[in-house]
Amino acid sequence: MGARAIRILLLVAALAFAAPAAAQYYTWGSDPASLRWHAIRTPDVRIISPDTASATALRTLRYIEAVRPSLTPLVTSHPQVPHMGRLLLRNVRAALWIDDEAVREEFGELGFSERGIEGAVALRMSRDAVDALIEGRRVKLVVDLKPALTEEVLRERIRREVAEMAPTELFAELLRKLVPKPMVIPLAEELDIHSRSYVEKITEAQFERLVKVLKGLVLPVTDYAPFEYAVVTAGGVRCDEVNPYTMESLKVRGLYFAGEVLDLDANTGGYNLQIAFSTGRLAGMLKK
Numbered sequence: 699m700g701a702r703a704i705r706i707l708l709l710v711a712a713l714a715f716a717a718p719a720a721a722q723y724y725t726w727g728s729d730p731a732s733l734r735w736h737a738i739r740t741p742d743v744r745i746i747s748p749d750t751a752s753a754t755a756l757r758t759l760r761y762i763e764a765v766r767p768s769l770t771p772l773v774t775s776h777p778q779v780p781h782m783g784r785l786l787l788r789n790v791r792a793a794l795w796i797d798d799e800a801v802r803e804e805f806g807e808l809g810f811s812e813r814g815i816e817g818a819v820a821l822r823m824s825r826d827a828v829d830a831l832i833e834g835r836r837v838k839l840v841v842d843l844k845p846a847l848t849e850e851v852l853r854e855r856i857r858r859e860v861a862e863m864a865p866t867e868l869f870a871e872l873l874r875k876l877v878p879k880p881m882v883i884p885l886a887e888e889l890d891i892h893s894r895s896y897v898e899k900i901t902e903a904q905f906e907r908l909v910k911v912l913k914g915l916v917l918p919v920t921d922y923a924p925f926e927y928a929v930v931t932a933g934g935v936r937c938d939e940v941n942p943y944t945m946e947s948l949k950v951r952g953l954y955f956a957g958e959v960l961d962l963d964a965n966t967g968g969y970n971l972q973i974a975f976s977t978g979r980l981a982g983m984l985k986k
């Protein structure tokens with residue numbers, strides 16, 4: 699949404715840089731249809747201006763932070779995720795790793811769909827993950843599926859479950875006691891244990907690996923969903939180019955900005971609407 703708006707405002711801005719916005723037609727002295735137009739395209743921004751104002755348009759680029767989707771699903775290369783279907787995990791804890799550092803931790807819902815990893819946890823993490831991916835850094839989510847249990851307590855619980863099962867019950871039945879049904883086969887695949895193995899055949903090392911995966915399922919993040927699926931646009935007109943009391947551009951008199959077109963974005967929770975309402979009201983007052 700914001701990205702489209704940005705293109706339109708940039709066109710206006712580019713024109714206004716060279717002349718008062720209301721007078722563009724007369725300044726150029728000819729019908730816009732007869733002018734030669736110049737377009738600058740970057741991966742994020744397109745500025746269209748009359749040929750004669752192309753240098754000004756180029757300068758305008760400096761006042762804009764590159765736009766990118768934010769609060770958007772994250773795409774993982776984990777081979778088992780497509781087999782989990784549309785699954786929503788509640789009460790999980792996830793850590794976002796960028797290169798070799800855990801930079802953010804979130805608790806709550808994590809969902810899987812054809813768009814990628816979503817849910818409040820993934821969307822909030824996407825604010826950092828998208829920028830890291832653009833910078834070409836390594837990104838992964840490490841998901842603790844049992845955040846209420848320490849490794850030790852979880853190990854004990856698994857032993858208890860196994861003790862209560864008949865030796866010829868299947869590994870899949872043990873997993874079913876630990877994770878939602880759509881995760882059973884993918885988790886067995888991840889552990890490289892046949893889901894129809896008897897629990898009595900599972901080795902100590904395999905149980906240990908089960909504990910480790912339940913406490914830290916690694917989902918490599920390779921991409922992010924495009925603007926169509928994003929809740930908000932990050933980047934835009936730089937805030938230090940705007941008078942915060944009036945929302946008037948510091949570069950172009952009479953040009954006001956509001957909402958997502960500004961380089962302002964926030965977490966889920968109503969903050970983005972608040973940004974739009976507050977800046978919109980200020981801009982609407984048209985104070986000099």
Ligand SMILES: Cc1cc2nc3c(=O)[nH]c(=O)nc-3n(C[C@H](O)[C@H](O)[C@H](O)COP(=O)(O)OP(=O)(O)OC[C@H]3O[C@@H](n4cnc5c(N)ncnc54)[C@H](O)[C@@H]3O)c2cc1C
Pocket residue numbers: 699700702703706928929930956957958959966967968969970971972974
């Ligand atoms: C699915 C979804 C859920 C969201 N949920 C939340 C939430 O729970 N809480 C929250 O705080 N924020 C939420 N947001 C974000 C919030 O809606 C936006 O941040 C906010 O609406 C931005 O307002 P805006 O006025 O800047 O831009 P927009 O709301 O995008 O308004 C821009 C308007 O300009 C119009 N327009 C575009 N091009 C042209 C043109 N050429 N000519 C004329 N008109 C044009 C568009 O049609 C649109 O009406 C959500 C967003 C999405 C997509």
